[in-house]
Amino acid sequence: MKKLALLSLPLLLAACNSSSTPGASVVTATSDTTAVTLTGTDSTGATNFTFTNKAGSREVTISSATLTWTDPATKASTSQTVNLAAFTLPAGLSCAASAANPSASCNFNDAGTTFADRTLSRSINNAELFSKVLAANPSVTGLPVTVQFNNTQNTLPFTFTSAASTGGGTGGGGTTPAEKAPAPMLTINTTGTQPYGGSLSVSVSGNFDVTSKVKSLILQVTDSRGNVDNTTYTSQNPSATFSVDTTKYVDGPLTLKAIALTESSLRGESSAQTVQVQNVAAPTMQILSPDAGGTITGPTTVRVQFRQSTSAFSLKPLDASGNDVRIDVRDFRGQIVKTAYGKAVRVSEGIYEAFIPLDLIGPEFSSNTYSISATAQATLADGTARTLSSNTSVSTQVSDNKPPALSVMMPAYIDDPYQRPTRPIISRNTALMIQASDDNGVSSLRVDFVCDPATAASTQTCPSAPYTYNVPVSVAGIVNRVFEIGALMDAQPYVQNGNYTLRITAYDGTNANIQEMPVRVSRAAVDSEIANLANQSIVDNIVYDTRPKELNIVSARWVVPGVTTNPVRVATLAYDNTLATLIPTRQRIDPVLPAGTTIELTQGFNAEGSYRIDFIVEDLVTGVTRYYQGGVVIVKKNAE
Incomplete structure (x- = not known):
């Protein structure tokens, strides 16, 4: 029969911990003495303790001790817990580092x-x-007391004796011992090599006299610039452990000192200890001027500031001149319209600034909104590189001397007006389509029918003033505006049948642009219809979806029944949730479609809403221009 090999404790622990980490802590403690004599004035005596964390145990922090004794008078068992300056026993593991450093x-x-x-x-x-x-037994000899530290598996027996202190008073009488000043000590618990980063664990013991009342215990921190912090880490307990956030201080030496204060104004200070800290953090970057959202009316200067966080940094040159800050200006389209460079200089400790001239008021710029972005490349103390950036938006106000751009899209010339001035026909069923744009916004459009006696029809009487219609717009950028002129011809003022100059004027509030074209106004039936096309468009080929939570309509077709006899020009106008306005959300111009064309558009839907497709069709042989307003399709989601 084979014999099984005996398993050692480490092997057992390794086998039981599938996570391959140490198991529960098994800690024992011993002392170099078992007898303690203490007086109210004795603050120098100490006992040496040895703490052992058994092989395979996890690391453990010792921060308190519980003392138990039997009250000599009442014979009652009494326990008191004392807070100690915390320290950490490393896990029960051995390595090369632990051979040189017991705390490693x-x-x-x-x-x-x-x-x-x-x-x-x-x-x-x-x-x-x-x-x-001592406070509970001011006069006792040989009192048995047991001490158990937290997370230890044994108690230590002591015999405690309190000895009254006598002084040199007359008549042989004793005197009350004088209160001694505290003698604080600090211990840095964080292990590993310096420089430290993140949180630094520091334990402070006030070592107050037994007769003292604690006012405060302070861990004072002084950084490399001489800034003193003695308010962040304080306690009213006789001992405490603080977690020092080193990211609050600049990289370099931190000097630590414990200060203990009593209610009777006694003060004690520990010796100073210095540690090195380093937290790699990029500086902050900010555009200080021009102000965000401000308006620029002339040349300006972009002021960019860098603030050191905790780590020292340097800026990488971005061009051959050594400039290390780049400014990009983007217009409303997101395109870069100007780039400038500058160099940051030190203005105070940890603060650098760059001042970069910028002019957005030249003739190549318009009154508009621009985005200013500043970028730089920083190298930190550990050699890593970081890209820094900051953005702001401004508006410009320049002298407005440019009129709006203006085009009459429908109707259009049938032939070259310089060779054969055939007039498009305006009827009761006609609509105009006008495209205008301006950097400051088109404020309004005006439509005039101007009668010229030299070209007027024989049956036509020219009024002294033109027929005028004002169309408010107030839209920046490009606007496509549809105007149902045919519905107004019979109103007052009444527009006679005959020849006119159609004059369109676009305003931007300061400047105007005028476009003219000859047209003929006619109410004759032959001049109101386009050959072989129906008088009204319809909506058909509607595809429904009845599935729960899906859109009830997948697609639909808008069509003018029939096919064209002549070539035509077609404007297709889409209104998506904008039925109350005649500014289409989408539009398309087909300059020439051949004879035999069906005027139609099929649209799919991917969102709820109201949809309509209109057409303006111009016969390129007869000049008749007709407006087909489409039906409305309402798209909703089906119920669950």
């Missing part, structure tokens, strides 16, 4: 790491550890 942590997964006991020694001031025993 070992990575379980590193090569050469094995399970092993880890031991740390700490000297704890008797006045701190036994102060509550």
Whole structure:
């Protein structure tokens, strides 16, 4: 029969922990003495303790001790817990680092790491550890007291004796001992090599006299610039552990000092300890001027500021001249219309600024909104590179001396007006389509029918003033406006049949642009219809979807029944949720469609709403122009 090999504790722990990490902590403690004598004025005596974290145990923090004794008078068991300056026992692992540093942590997964006991020694001031025993037993000899530290598996037996302090008073009488000033100490718990980053764990013990009342315990932090912080890390307990956020301080040395204050105004300071910190953080970048949303009326200067966070930095040159800040100006389309460079200079500790001249008021710029973006390349203390950027938006106001752009899209000339001035026909069923644009916005359009006696028909009487219709617009950029002129011809003023000059005027509030073309107004039936086309468009080929939560209509077709006899010019106008306006959301001009064409458009739907397709059709032989307003399709989602 084969014998099974005995499993050692490390092997058992490794086998039981499938995560390949140390298991629960098993900590024992021993002391170099079992007898303590303490007086109210004794703050120097200390006991040495040895703490052992067993092989395979996880790391553990010791921060308190519980002392238990039997009250000599009442015979009742009494326990008191004392807070201690916290320290950490590393996990029960052995590695090369632990051989040189008893506090060093070992990575379980590193090569050469094995399970092993880890031991740390700490000297704890008797006045701190036994102060509550002394306060409860000011005169006692050989009192049995047990001490158990948190997360330890054993208690330590002590015999405690309190000895009254006597002074040199007359008559052999004793005097009340004088209160001693605190003697604070600090311990840096964070392990690893410097410089530190992130949070730094620091434990502070005030070592207050047993007769003292604690006013405050302060961890004072002084950075490399001499800035002193003595308000962030404070406590009213006799000992405390602070987590110092090193990202709040500039990279470099941090000087730490513990300060203890009593209610009786006694003060104690520890010796200073200095650590190196480094947190890699990019500087902030901001455009300080021009103001966001402001209006520029002349040349300006872009002021860009860099503020160091915690790490020192340098800026990389972006061109051959050594400039390290780039300015890009984008127009409303997002296109870069101007680029400029500048160099940042130091204006104070950790602050750099660049001042870059910029002119957006030249003839190549219009009154509009522009986006200014600043970019730079920063190199941080650890050698890494970061791209910095900042953006702001401004408006420009320039002298407006440019009139709007203007085109009459429908009707259009049938032939070259310089060779054969055939007039398009305006009837009761006609609509105009006008396209205008202006950088400051088109404020209004005006439509005039001007009668010239030299070209008027024999039956026509020319009024002294033109027939005028004003069309408010107030739209910036490009606007396509449909005007149902045919519906107004019979109103007052009445537009006689005959020859006119159709005059369209576009305004931007300051300037105007005028376009003219000859037209003929006719109410005759032959001049109101386009051969072989119906008088009204229809909506057909509607595809429905009845599935729950889907759109009820998938697609539909708008069509003018029939086919054209002559070539035609067609404007297709789409209105998506804009039925109350005659500014189409989409439009298309087909300059020439051949005879035999069907005027139609099929549209699919991917959202709820109201939809309509209109057509303006001009016969390129007769000049008749007719407006076909389409039906409305309402698209909704089906119920669940």
